[in-house]
Amino acid sequence: MGDIGALVALLVVAIIGLSVLLYFIPVALWFQALLSDVKISLIQLILMRWRKVPPSVIVNAMITSKKAGIEITRNELEAHFLAGGHIQLVVNALISADKANLELNFKTATAIDLAGRDVFEAVQMSVNPKVINTPPVTAVAKDGIQLIAKARVTVRTNIRQLVGGAGEETVLARVGEGIVSSIGSSLSHKAVLENPDSISKVVLHKG
Structure with missing residues (x-):
């Protein structure tokens, strides 16, 4: 019985340890980025955790923009997030503006976002008053x-x-x-x- 108890305890510790490891090393997220042709390393994902930047937010934004043919760097997205910006709204706005042939770059979109305006809604109102x-x-x-x-x-x-x-x-x-x-x-x-x-x-x- 003692051996079984020790084995169960060891298994629980191993599961907890693996969960913590996967939290700080998001392998699944890295693999998803790899399949989407988004270049980002595991080290960069780990460092995001330490900087209190959600890797999933950055990676998903990079994947979405990549599929839409809009180039946005990881550093740009991280900087905007740390400044208190709304990553997904900015990305959605850039994609919507691109489809509507409106001139909108990342710098302008983030400036609008940080000014407290809904940049995605602003683009929609440019197309449909x-x-x-x-x-x-x-x-x-x-x-x-x-x-x-x-x-x-x-x-x-x-x-x-x-x-x-x-x-x-x-x-x-x-x-x-x-x-x-x-x-x-x-x-x-x-x-x-x-x-x-x-x-x-x-x-x-x-x-």
């Missing part, structure tokens, strides 16, 4: 009559101007200001009702 509805805006014309207006705004993202540019909340705020300004400068509420396009002109003029 998004329609957003403003909340009801209350304004008073010069004749003292109060009007409540709503607007539908079509937004198309300009990738080159996205970093530091206006987000959806800013767009809604500017449209709201334009509506208030347009109605407030009208001599009567009837003029607004008869020519609602005047509001659009003011909003567009304000940018």
Whole structure:
């Protein structure tokens, strides 16, 4: 019985040791990368663990980009991850932009991502403009009559101007200001009702 107990204990220790070894040396992940023609060594995968970078995130991103014909280096992906970026969103954005013939490089995509914007959604909005509805805006014309207006705004993202540019909340705020300004400068509420396009002109003029 003692020999059996010792054998079981040894087996348990061996299994735990093997699990720890495979965690730090992700052979399966390395083999998957090898089959996908992604050049990365076991040493590099081990070092990722020590740098607290999930090897699977980097390898999967490299495989995805490789299949799409987009060259991104391991160092670039690691650096972006360590900077707090979203690897998969950036890769998906680059692939989507490439398919839509949009000019977007890794540096620009990561800058957009680190600025707190959803870079993949931004690319989608460059291809398919998004329609957003403003909340009801209350304004008073010069004749003292109060009007409540709503607007539908079509937004198309300009990738080159996205970093530091206006987000959806800013767009809604500017449209709201334009509506208030347009109605407030009208001599009567009837003029607004008869020519609602005047509001659009003011909003567009304000940018």
